[in-house]
Amino acid sequence: MALLEHSKYSQGSVLGGVNPDLASERQTASFSVEKLTVWLDGGEEHTQKRRAVVEAIERDPVFSRENQYFQSQNERYEAAVRKAVHLQKKMEEMGWTESGPEFKYIYRAVSGDIAFLLHRIFIRSISVLGSDKQIAKWIPLATQLKLIGSYAQTELGHGTYLQGLETTAVFDITTQEFILNTPKISAMKWWPGDMGRSATHTVVFAQLYISGKCYGVHPFIVQIRSLRDHSLCPGITAGDIGPKMNFEHVDNGYLMLQNVRVPRENMLNKFCEVQPDGTYVRQGSQKINYFTMTTVRISLISDEVIIPLMKACTIAIRYSVVRRQSKLKPGEQEAKILDYQTQQEKLLPQLAAAYAFHFINDYLQELFNRGYREIQQQNFNTLPELHAFSSGFKAMVTQYSTSAVQICLQACGGHGYSSLSGLPSLYTKIIASCIYEGENTILLLQTARFLIKCFRAASAGQPVPPSVTYLAAVKPGKCPAKNKLEFLSPNIYTEAYQHMAARLVSSTAAKLQDLIQSGVKKHDAWNQCTVQLAQAAKAHCHYITVKNFAETVEKLKTEAGIQKIMKHLCDLFALHGIFSNAGVFLHDGYVSGAQMDMITASYLDLLAVIRKDAVPLVDAFDFTDKSLNSALGSYDGQVYQRLYEWAQKSPTNQQMSPAYERYLKPLLHSTQSKL
Amino acid sequence: MAAPGPWSQDNWHLRPDRNGTCFIHRGRPEPLDLHLGMFLPTLLTQATPEQQDRFFMPAWNLEIIGTYAQTEMGHGTHLRGLETTATYDPATQEFILNSPTVTSIKWWPGGLGKTSNHAIVLAQLYTQGQCKGLHAFIVPIRQLGTHEPLPGITVGDIGPKFGYDEMDNGYLKMDNFRIPRENMLMKYAQVEPDGTYVKPLSDKLTYGTMVFIRSLIVGDSARSLSRACTIAIRYSAVRHQSELKPGEPEPQILDYQTQQYKLFPLLATAYAFHFVGAYIKNTYHRISGDINEGDLSELPELHALTAGLKAFTSWTANAGIEECRMACGGHGYSRCSGIPDIYVTFTPSCTYEGENTVMMLQTARFLVKSYTQVSSGQQVTGMVSYLNDLSRQRIQPQHVAARAVTVRLNDPVSLVEAYKARAARLVEAAAKNLQAELNHRKSKEDAWNRTSVDLVRASEAHCHYVVVKLFTAKLSEISNAAVRAVLTELCLLYALYGISKNTGDFLQAGILTDAQITQVNQHVKELLATIRPNAVALVDSFDFHDVHLGSVLGRYDGNVYENMFEWAKKSPLNKTEVHESFHKHLKPMQAKL
DSSP states (O other): OTTTTHHHHSOSOSOOSOOHHHHHHHHTOSSOHHHHHHHHHTSHHHHHHHHHHHHHHHHSGGGOOTTGGGOOHHHHHHHHHHHHHHHHHHHHHHTOOTTSTTHHHHHHHTTTOOSOHHHHHHHHHHHHHSOHHHHHHHHHHHHTTSSOOOEEOOBSSOSSOGGGOOOEEEEETTTTEEEEEOOSGGGSEEOOTTTTTTOSEEEEEEEEEETTEEEEEEEEEEEOBOTTTOOBOTTEEEEEOOOBSSOTTSOOEEEEESSEEEEGGGBOOSSEEEOTTSOEEEOSOTHHHHHHHHHHHHHHIIIIIIHHHHHHHHHHHHHHHHOBOSOSSTTSOOOBGGGSHHHHHHHHHHHHHHHHHHHHHHHHHHHHHHHHHHHHTTOOTTHHHHHHHHHHHHHHHHHHHHHHHHHHHHHTGGGGGBGGGSHHHHHHHHGGGGTTTSOHHHHHHHHHHHHHHHHHHHHTTOOOOGGGGGGGGOOOOOOOOOSGGGGGOHHHHHHHHHHHHHHHHHHHHHHHHHHHHTTOOHHHHHHHTHHHHHHHHHHHHHHHHHHHHHHHHHHOOSOHHHHHHHHHHHHHHHHHHHHHTHHHHHTTSSSOHHHHHHHHHHHHHHHHHHHTTHHHHHHTTOOOHHHHOOSSSOTTOOHHHHHHHHHHTSHHHHSOOHHIIIIIHHHHHTTGGGO | OOSOOTTSTTOGGGSTTOOSSOSSOBSBOOTTHHIIIIIHHHHHHHSOHHHHHHHHHHHHTTSSOEEEEOOBSSOSSOGGGOOOEEEEETTTTEEEEEOOSGGGSEEOOTTTTTTOSEEEEEEEEEETTEEEEEEEEEEEOBOTTTOOBOTTEEEEEOOOBSSOTTOOOEEEEESSEEEEGGGBOOSSSEEOTTSOEEOOSOSTHHHHHHHHHHHHHHHHHHHHHHHHHHHHHHHHHHOBOSOSSTTSOOOBGGGSHHHHHHHHHHHHHHHHHHHHHHHHHHHHHHHHHHHHTTOOTTHHHHHHHHHHHHHHHHHHHHHHHHHHHHHTHHHHHBGGGSHHHHHHHHGGGGTTTSOHHHHHHHHHHHHHHHHHHHHTTOOOOGGGTTHHHHHHHHHOTTHHHHHHHHOOTTOHHHHHHHHHHHHHHHHHHHHHHHHHHHHTTOOHHHHHHHTHHHHHHHHHHHHHHHHHHHHHHHHTTOOOHHHHHHHHHHHHHHHHHHHHHTHHHHHHTTSSOHHHHHHHHHHHHHHHHHHGGGHHHHHHTTOOOHHHHTOSTTOTTOOHHHHHHHHHTTOGGGSSSSOHHIIIIIHHHHTTO
16 A cells, blocks of 8 residues: 555655665565554554644645755754744644644654744743743743743753853842853853844843852843844843754854843742842742653653654665665675665664664653653652653663664665765764753763662662562572573563663672772762663663563554564564673573573574565654655655755755866866867 | 875875875865875876876876766675776777666765866776676866866766765766777776777786775774864863762863773774774785785785774774764764764765675685684684684683683783684684575575674674784883883773673683673773873873864863854854844744834
8 A cells, every 4th residue: 555655755756656676675564554653653543643744844835854955054044943933823824732632743744953942941941930920921922932032051061960050140139130140151051052043032040149148050031132133132142152963953052141130020930939138938849840851851752862763764774675786696686785684783673673762752651641640749759760760761762772873874885974865964963862951871870879779778678669679589590591482582581681680780789889888988989880880770771671662562462463573573672682782691691602692593583584574664654755855765765866866956066166266277277288 | 175286295195105194084085085095096006108198297287187986876885786888989999988877877986076077987898799897997077178077978066965075076977978998097907909808917906905095994993083082081171060079179070980981992992993003004015015026825814804904993983983972962062072073074984995894794704714724624824823723622622611710801911812712702603603504505695694793793803803912912012111001001991891892702602701701890990090090191192283183172271161162153153143034034023022
């Protein structure tokens, strides 16, 4: 059926039909692609909604990304602003609302290439941190884009470590104002999106001082540009921080404040308030704040990480059945590069990971929805677990996916390096996710802190959250599998992962304990164990991901064909992880050397099995050609023709370069007579 | 072009002694790289004296600007698959060049898009109705004077890439384009006026060039990684963040164990690769004398070794540069850190001059061949001589177990032995698996393909062993005691860290015990603390000038934040106080306020 649908995907090019090398891959699918798509979306109605949103966006020329690869930073920025403004109208026109079911598909449909994302954070921070009065004043203005906000937290000198921020806000009791200052260069706000050129307002995080006493970091709404002519307000220095690896469309900015005064009412005061006489009052629980941070980490996993990973897999796998190179058998046609074992070993584990992360994302969403319901009833018990989960999985999934996209890029040979493949921009964008919303190493150490605490509690017989009860059951043992087929049993490999994670946590806890008992100070002992702690945290997340994948497959009884291929992918994901981290499984003899050979054999066998369904498995992600924006990854596989067509559009071929007239002509002209 | 013409000292390969810095990257790619790096050398090595008279001096004077057009849209590393044709027409004594398919369009050659007026084109030669394989032809592509493409030539730029913005990588399509017979490079193979084909004497000679260029990539891996390490380590000494001890000032981030664990093994790797690059270059120069005298006996091993080391070092450096960037947190992501540019300039070396996986498999072919020789009772020499021990071990089955306790973890020489044992084990395993596939009635090619993951692992282990061995061997050559001490620490760190990242191999083969692995991990952490005080000095020793590093974070004076601000002010978005998009898009919306 996919074949019949192809016109809907193609880019209106003059190219012929589907490349036969790609078409043949679709004829042998062992399952229904459409049914898998629907299942991934969570039901028929979701698939329909998503496709409707994507179609509406892609049909609108304002949202076109056709020339994106050829645009300068200035052009990218302008296009992003134009799209953001236009989206406002589009949503009205289509009847989409922020709380409606379509909303979550819009970002996917515009491929994130739009301005005012930080404006959204501005709105969210006011909704969460502001009083009802502040919400009533600011939110309507912001939602109608009467003002444009940003969120200024990170400084030149400080990122993840918030307490170290250096911007100051001093309360002036006589005028009832806060005076904001950037006392030194490292205190300059640096990186906030939408702030370099667009924002008129921003939420500034600053150290609050009242009568000489510091009360820690608080948020203040500060106007930075005139609403009339967009010029900078007095005392404000702001601009763009210059080119980055990607995000050319975002005006990440800097901001310097010199005696900027804002009224007392501009401190967001749902939780803390400065009264007119300078009295500082705390009110309510701030714990909900942490919850916001954790939800942001979780929400980025699907939009900023899993979707780019799926796109990269789609591009690399489709290209690998179109590209033929060298011969597998003498006298035959050159082989599709996906038929080489080494190519399968590069790409198929990444495909399995994309599925694994899609399922772990579902799992996390559910965990958070449950947590949210509890928190609304003032029950904060699950907060530490949620915090640990969001930190650990954000780190694990972003790191894994980043290297996966890089592998996809390099698996496409020379053409992968062309921007027209779409892979360089996917890569340079996804790598930023390892840093923003919490640097990965620091996040893993936060998860490790939780695991160590739970391990100690569990060892002492105290209750711990269900996800970590396994830590109490560390015991030496041996993997019971006797041949390579037994390693295709989810129980066997899930147990191996569990054993390995528990061992890493318990041995690190023991090491910490040893150091402290030998007289090393607690913080020094912690620093001396951080390499192991980060490893333990990753192992825990890896284990949960494998376990969740296996459980998801188990529950999937309705569709036999889909269950079968998902089971293969689950096996592949699990065995690839053991194969690539053999040492930690062999270490205490849980897996023997002979068993490791069986695992390797099973793992390599799986590659050949999944190879047959590789293209249908990426087709099921259901990306349109426009959203892939890749000359290598289009649905019809007319790779070479498209590369050639797109290259003609490059400005280097459309515009005169002064290089010839200025530099080459004088050189070349002296020669004519001689030749 | 910023650099001066061919008289520059950079163009060392044009000098008679061929010594000096390399041309592949002088830090930045330039449109004339291919002219200098490939077009001129190819003329020197493959053109007849008559052709050199015609082309060399004009090219030397940049009246002819050439490029080297080999890669096509559909074919890269697999050269035999190239589709461009050159058909000899004896009636006019011309070759007719054609790009018969879309996939045969020449794609990627640097300087081809806009700069060059000539290209050396690789094409399948047809004469007297027979295909004679790939040959090189000098093809004029643009009109001298107007610089317009010649009739029958379609040429242009391939569009934006991952880096290399300065370079006009191009495409070239030829439709019945005729060149005189004398434009085929005919120093070796020849086509006579009547179309008779004369074969070259030996084709092994091309190995020499490949070995040479790949040895440069090994050196480039070392250099690029050294630059990234310099930036990340200096910045980590300037950046303060969070707290290690309650109540104390924020520490330098280089004091965190996790930061040291990210950066110091890479620093050690940069030093290791530096020595490996020098070794290959020296070996090449040593045996190139023999090659000129027709003795090619050492070439196959060097060729196999260089292929693997090219892949091993470029993969490692590629990942290492990214690790350095991420160790710089958010600021590493800004182009002002310099690391994004180092990365995008370096990363294609995993693909060009031989795709890395294909390179690893070439090395594997040599390893399997050597293993087969040993199995049949012959001795092998050189870097693979450890395979000779395998047959001895079969006679003494106790040997493997006995070895486990003899590894001394603080002695590089002993660690070389451990790496040797690992390589031997993985080569043997791959060779046996290959044999098992063959016994399974599989065709040779099928069996090879089904073993290729094992084969790549074996090659990696072999290369890893070679690197540890060469690093260790270097230590005894250092006369200054303090320098030797610090490099010994780096060498140990390199070797032990490599074990800790591949514990599975060492455990499974019984080379090391669980307890020893725990000690390895502990040693690695102790070495981090030992190296910490010398870290900045060790990157300063690389002696990169600020101009060459091109990094605000990695400045020698460490004045990072002030200079980031200065740098940002130059951003194109900051050209005007109010951006034009405000008037176009934002103002209409806000006017009502």
